[in-house]
Amino acid sequence: MDTIHRLTRQELYDLVWSQPLKHLAQELGISGNALAKICDRMLVPHPGRGYWSTRRDRRREPRPPLPPAPDDCDEDILISSRRAASRRGQRRMSLEARRDQIADAAAELVLAQGVGAVTMKAVAREAGVSEALVYRYFSSALDLLAFMARREQALMAAMQEARMAPHTRYIDRAQAAMVGFLDYVAQRRGLLQALLASGELRRALTPEHRSRMASATEVSSSKLLAQSGVPVEVGAAGWRILRAAGTRAGKLLASGKLSRERAGALAAAIMDGARERLVSWPQATSRAASDAPSGRRAPRRSAPASGPVRAPDPAGR
Structure with missing residues (x-):
């Protein structure tokens, strides 16, 4: 029997931090990979690999806050256990346009927080895409930064x-x-x-x-x-x-x-x-050469009598 679950982003956020992703995915009737993609697409932070195997006190550390929803997305999320017959029509961006979109998002991070803030996960959140999509176009954060510098x-x-x-x-x-x-x-x-x-x-x-x-x-x-x-x-x-x-x-x-x-x-x-x-x-x-006495080395050229051009003081003095 097909089931449909309606969750808000906040509810999904609370759920993914309450139990392992694969266990929650089974309750929702989908795969763990599918649930992770939904979280990435909706900019819902979720624990990484190894989180649930760490000590309990380590899991009490502050978790990343829930950011605003990506553009053109509702706060409500519908999760169905039925596999869709076909994907809904999407406007596919060209390779160049997608790379520029990702680079533009990374540029905002650099200008706001410095080059050290550029990670693949942070860029994905800034661009409103999945981290997997960012990796499809750039192999690493350094690869992305090099592309940006050349651009x-x-x-x-x-x-x-x-x-x-x-x-x-x-x-x-x-x-x-x-x-x-x-x-x-x-x-x-x-x-x-x-x-x-x-x-x-x-x-x-x-x-x-x-x-x-x-x-x-x-x-x-x-x-x-x-x-x-x-x-x-x-x-x-x-x-x-x-x-x-x-x-x-x-x-x-x-x-x-x-x-x-x-x-x-x-x-x-x-x-x-x-x-x-x-x-x-x-x-x-x-x-200088013509003025030098015959048989002698020409004297070293000196600066013109007018002296060096004085640049304006940036402080206005």
Whole structure:
């Protein structure tokens, strides 16, 4: 005889913490696996494996609270012992859409609680899906974090490219790229910076990061040589310095220690200094060499008499 049980989420929550899941499932006329899936789908926390075999005092520890019901779900749950002839029609998401949905849920956890809060169970609850579904798309929390970091890097590159598109001169493109980077940090609330706070994730991404940076350094120094006659080694060093300065400005912006406006002013001052010194490097070096007495080594080039460009103080002083 088919039986139908109507339970609220609170009632189901109380039941799964009162006895082993497989015993409760037998009373309801379904399998333990089916009951676990119902709990996951309805975001009802339940004991994990080994919970009932632990000491009684261990089981008195606080259990996880019952979170709000997932979107578009009622508080009432109908559990039938009859096996459905066919599953009800569901709107299936594409692979890319589902991965993005899960990554978006994980991003909210990272921004709210830090990268350490990202576990497969926590992400499943945030996304309103089962933990098994999350594992279907990502093999581990680190795999999910790596996907998120690569997605953020691609978005950042796209925003930078959009800013650089109208320009042809390297130094103008470099300044536009820094503006695009700061726009990205502001719009994405420093998500990439928060992700890279994980040492484990940074180590996992190190090989591809080094490869990407080596390629960017080569391209940048070659363009500076072709457009302004700046030696390759000078151009490469200048690019690394500019990138380090931009990265630091992005971290300050992401942490709220620097506003978007002040970060932009700081970037502009840095780029103006770079434009003056890098572009004038060949001419200054040539003058120093021509002014040197015959047979003597040219004196070491000094900074222009105008002195360094002073960046605005983030504190407004």
